[in-house]
Amino acid sequence: MFRRSAGSGRAMALSGVRVLELAGLAPAPLCGMILADFGARVVRVDRAPRSAVATDVQGRGKRSLALDLKRPPGAAALRRLCGGADVLIEPFRHGVMEKLGLGPEVLLHENPRLIYARLTGFGQTGKYAKSAGHDINYVALSGVLSKLGRKGENPYAPLNLLADFAGGGVLCALGIIIALYERTISGKGQVVDASMVEGIAYISSFLWKSQNLGLWNRPRGENLLDSGAPFYETYKTSDGKFMAVGAIEPQFYDQLIKGLGLDSSKLPSQLSFSDWPEMKKKFASIFAQKTQSEWCRIFDGTDACVTPVLSFDDAPLHQHNKQRSSFIKNDQEEISPRPAPLLSRTPAVPSFERDPFIGEHTEEVLLEYGFTQEEIAKLYSDKVIESNKLKANL
Numbered sequence: 001m002f003r004r005s006a007g008s009g010r011a012m013a014l015s016g017v018r019v020l021e022l023a024g025l026a027p028a029p030l031c032g033m034i035l036a037d038f039g040a041r042v043v044r045v046d047r048a049p050r051s052a053v054a055t056d057v058q059g060r061g062k063r064s065l066a067l068d069l070k071r072p073p074g075a076a077a078l079r080r081l082c083g084g085a086d087v088l089i090e091p092f093r094h095g096v097m098e099k100l101g102l103g104p105e106v107l108l109h110e111n112p113r114l115i116y117a118r119l120t121g122f123g124q125t126g127k128y129a130k131s132a133g134h135d136i137n138y139v140a141l142s143g144v145l146s147k148l149g150r151k152g153e154n155p156y157a158p159l160n161l162l163a164d165f166a167g168g169g170v171l172c173a174l175g176i177i178i179a180l181y182e183r184t185i186s187g188k189g190q191v192v193d194a195s196m197v198e199g200i201a202y203i204s205s206f207l208w209k210s211q212n213l214g215l216w217n218r219p220r221g222e223n224l225l226d227s228g229a230p231f232y233e234t235y236k237t238s239d240g241k242f243m244a245v246g247a248i249e250p251q252f253y254d255q256l257i258k259g260l261g262l263d264s265s266k267l268p269s270q271l272s273f274s275d276w277p278e279m280k281k282k283f284a285s286i287f288a289q290k291t292q293s294e295w296c297r298i299f300d301g302t303d304a305c306v307t308p309v310l311s312f313d314d315a316p317l318h319q320h321n322k323q324r325s326s327f328i329k330n331d332q333e334e335i336s337p338r339p340a341p342l343l344s345r346t347p348a349v350p351s352f353e354r355d356p357f358i359g360e361h362t363e364e365v366l367l368e369y370g371f372t373q374e375e376i377a378k379l380y381s382d383k384v385i386e387s388n389k390l391k392a393n394l
């Protein structure tokens with residue numbers, strides 16, 4: 001675990017990029033955090049009047065400005081901020097920004113270089129564009145949820161990882177980076193319409209494009225990669241932990257069989273589907289005879305593709321993760337994953353300070369974007385902005 005990045009003091013890939021992130025639930029905060037980790041100056045625009053507690057747990061490296069967008073001077077302030085920004089990330093359903101007078105035609109007219117990123121579940125057009133939804137709904141509509149789950153069980157959404165984060169926050173960040181790159185050639189900004197339904201579908205291109213390979217011919221939960229195969233499964237160990245097995249290729253499968261102490265000449269062939277349920281039972285009974293660390297001693301250093309299923313407590317302490325400093329600890333002793341991927345010359349340098357309080361940097365940000373002290377005082381007296389210095393100083 002490291003506290004200071006090896007890249008400290010070096011220029012970062014996104015140095016100089018100014019981002020305004022309108023506060024949202026989960027996907028947009030990840031998008032903003034990725035950009036901040038890689039060097040962008042990200043300001044989270046929180047609501048004023050503010051709620052008691054910040055719900056954004058992905059505020060690393062950001063500053064917070066609390067602004068009431070429902071009041072005309074608040075919306076006007078955001079327009080002015082956008083005039084000096086490179087990127088705006090907005091996480092509301094279609095029509096909300098337009099209603100506030102902050103739609104793309106207005107903001108891009110005022111700043112043609114602006115990258116206007118719209119991160120939503122259903123996208124800006126189509127029947128559901130104005131409907132509420134959450135991760136599970138987006139994964140469902142993408143077709144992917146129908147593929148997830150164990151045999152005989154209902155489809156199962158793996159937390160809110162797929163739509164909110166993989167298809168949402170990460171792909172939106174990618175769209176922004178692509179648009180920023182294109183702007184270096186054209187000099188122009190554009191709208192990024194990041195729909196999580198489409199993001200998750202796109203991330204799942206392998207699934208879609210492998211439909212004719214015979215990989216998915218059987219019902220959900222009975223195929224090679226969806227928990228049908230005994231050699232692509234998790235198994236419980238004698239101490240109540242788990243091992244993950246991913247021994248797909250025959251040469252790796254052989255090493256799995258050897259590690260389990262089995263004789264391959266006495267077993268059915270690896271791809272005999274009808275034998276998979278029995279083989280699973282056999283593997284399960286063998287894995288149940290040793291502890292997780294005993295299995296690690298057997299499989300570490302082999303190509304059997306067998307690894308421990310680590311808890312959040314154990315993952316940062318695992319030797320491999322420690323060797324790569326894959327997890328970081330901030331000033332509050334909070335552990336989180338180090339930004340990925342690693343760039344050799346300009347790596348991410350994540351902030352080690354606590355996340356910002358809502359409104360902690362209101363004045364500082366407005367000054368930086370060219371507002372005068374008098375203008376700021378007026379916004380305060382109009383109750384359009386709020387600051388949270390008291391809490392920040394505690």
Ligand SMILES: C[C@H](CCC[C@@H](C)[C@H]1CC[C@H]2[C@@H]3[C@H](O)C[C@@H]4C[C@H](O)CC[C@]4(C)[C@H]3C[C@H](O)[C@]12C)C(=O)SCCNC(=O)CCNC(=O)[C@H](O)C(C)(C)COP(=O)(O)OP(=O)(O)OC[C@H]1O[C@@H](n2cnc3c(N)ncnc32)[C@H](O)[C@@H]1OP(=O)(O)O
Nearest residue numbers: 025046047053055068069070092093120121132133134135
């Ligand atoms: C599965 C995930 C969701 C996980 C969320 C969890 C992380 C959190 C959910 C509950 C939280 C806990 C809870 O709050 C209780 C505690 C509170 C405490 O403070 C902290 C601990 C808590 C335990 C807390 C912990 C966590 O935070 C939670 C567990 C997802 O799938 S997230 C993805 C959701 N989908 C999208 O993002 C797609 C695009 N967005 C939408 O479709 C909609 O925004 C959405 C999500 C459906 C919400 O709809 P809603 O009607 O609420 O909003 P919108 O229609 O978009 O309109 C926004 C309105 O707000 C106005 N507005 C915005 N900014 C400002 C501003 N600065 N000033 C003034 N007004 C503002 C805007 O004008 C809109 O107003 P109107 O409605 O009048 O047009």
